[in-house]
Amino acid sequence: MSYVVFFQQLNEEHQVQLDKNMHFVEMTATYLDDYINSNKRALQNLALTDAIKQENASKITQIFQNYSLAQPETSLHWVANSQGIVISKFPNNELDSNLAEREYFQEAMKGNPYVGGPYICSQTRNEIIIITVPYYRDDKVAGIVGMTIPLSEVQTKLTTLQTDQSVDVGLISLEGKALSHPDLEEFRKKFVFKDSPIYQRVVVSKEESGYFEQDSVETVQEMHTFKVLTEAPWVVIVTQPLVAFNSRANQTGGRNLAVLFLLLLFLSWVIHYLLLLRDMSHAEKTKQTEKLALVGELAAGIAHEIRNPLTSIKGFIQLASQKKGKDIPPLYIETILEELDRIDQIVGEMVVLAKPAPEIKRKVHLDKILQETVNLMIPQALIHEIELTLEIEPGLPYVIGVSNQLKQVFINLIKNAIEAMEHGGTVMIKASRRSGNIVITIADTGRGMSQETLRKVGTPFFSTKDMGTGLGLVITFRLIQNHKGKVCIRSEVGVGTKFKIIFPAGDESEQ
Template structure:
């Protein structure tokens, strides 16, 4: 009898222990999982706010670059003296470099146009325009949208006043299609869920939307809870969930215009990943309860910690890729200006050129250099169609591009190309990048004067290219590490130049080798199969 009571007591103790373990596991698991879901929800919000900020910065940079052009234009003597012929020519030159704008003009204090480009239609007096009145007060303005009197398209207007004897006597301006703003937002949102829109902070008018015309017909944004939230609370940025519309919003106010960038995503889509995580977590919780053992719970926690670490590493890599994709549009605008002004300088060679041509190119180059210096670009290049490429021309172009840098260091560039056809299958831009990277490295390796020799010859069914410098050379340990990401012998180098070079050569089914001797120099040898087409 006592033995039976003892057994019953032991069973009761075990049952109570199991129930306590179940209760403890359930409570602790629920607390931990709830906290994890909360953190993941916040991470999704942070991610949206990050892309909103990126989109706003892109639009601000776009507006700043155009304002700078107008400010330089407003400082010209031909504008201040309102010499129409010179103004029209200058505007034409600027229009080639600033292809995003559709119209440039200069108007005096009476609203009379004294120069414009394109100059295909009769002048229109702009005295009644709000932006004219603001500019005459000495303000740089960004306003719109307006329906262009010449193009008939909806545009934004950027204006800058010009002065004579410290008095505002007119303004210079440009028209930019609304579609250009949407292109900027689309570039940021590429491969991201949801869409981006641009709204006037003051009146709630939607300036940019992927389906702008349909959106304006079917929806009144100024009556929306989000707009009321922004206007009533005077918020400049934030996150807003609207259960009624089943959308989530992240928004931020621009610095260069009274506009708000808004990222919109369906609530169901936003919660999809969180719901998946919630289902997985509850499945884990049920398993923990079914097994009823502390060791299982302990192993699951270890597994979760392992997964969290892997996710953390994955998120880091994903963030690098996302930042790299976002940088593309930031570099695109200065490159467009540089290309345009370089073309002008080429076309007007031998003529006197305005100093701001060169100033603009140098400033835009400094801007690109700053972006590249602060961030490591790891984005995988998009595939391009290979075509028959004349290596003679590509090498000549590459040497011409690097001649200025070589002259600065008193380095002589020698190009020897064997007569005959040197053609391979490839992408011109990528091949040019290979040669520019190798020539640039060779120039930088030479400490005090020297020679960089580039040779090209055909050997059987292969094209052989060599780039040889008279620098200090490298030892074997350094040569083995060449092409490794983030390994560089230069103080401020990232090591990505040769990494990209090696990758391009590999993608073109080529081979590269390095020979170097301390105190003598270094030679890179590249070989490709000859094009048969």
């Protein structure tokens, strides 16, 4: 039984490591897809300019010069017409030979963006990747706009993302070319794409992501997780040597032989102990896995929420740069400032969520806090033709907490209730005692929520408001939890929503 428990723990650790590696490879692939997609969109924006459509070489060179200042990672930009003749190139303005036979030219001329590599730069002899998109004239493809990015930039980004030094992160193309690896030269010498399991999984079986184990040339067992990019014909591969797992199995095996003899005398006690140890270990690993998933969700949410206003800011700055000294429309400046305010709001709420202010808890009377909050929210309610009603049971006991934080809880919930009623209504606030607790209910007669929406309430970055950050209720729930409170939510579409908050009451004998 000792061996059974040991190998069960080993399998659980193996699964935790696999989940961690799968999460990392997904995060890395998403990051690279976003990076490539942002460069594609930048080229597509350039392809819409009149200078490129009219094939004005001097103006194109000026546009490329301005753009390269904002994109220092790129090494070269160019425009070629439908015959493959280079019209303009920056910063090296030496025109190339005809590009008509190049793969990246032919693919873009079909109307498809192209991403490929690695190629060898004819001037620097360094490895590069190439991105091209078509530009149109009279709804027909008239030529291509292209850029080159040093492969070293992509390799640097992969190195920056890698926080676990026990794994190797590689990037290969679907043609079998290695783009990145910690020991790239050695890897290129030994790696035979068509003989590898990744070829069978990705090229033959058309799998987009997955996992497999194999023995390397040195007979070291390895765990491989992979993910195919959506924006480029490349595959991210994370390799994890399993030496630690195998070594632990061998060491513990000898120890368990002695334990088997002791089981004859202490069988009942050892079984109970090992089962308890297994449960504790399983609970800890589950907790760590949930933390990893939450970190990934928060990271993806932050990237998504901040990328949207950044994209708008970048677009309007590009438009403003094209004015070349002319008056910039006020709409550009207003939009940029609004988007910067939104980023500041998101970051501010994240700071509150991640690092709340120091708390000095004292006796707080909720009846006073509720009355102050209602008085504060009455003007906003009147604007929306909403009636606020407050019922407080006399003689409510106090709670131990921070008054400003409790007031913030009630402000957030009442504000949400007001915003849920588009055509007027009533928000009813009640406070009463029940079995040693203080119960606060905040009910509205608004549009209500479906069960699917209700399950997502309190999830970071989930919001039903057009301009919401999805962090207000997360902070609210955290403040309630810090006061040892609980929250119950009931809602029905077309009827309304009721929040019930339960706080433990203080010692009445001390009032």
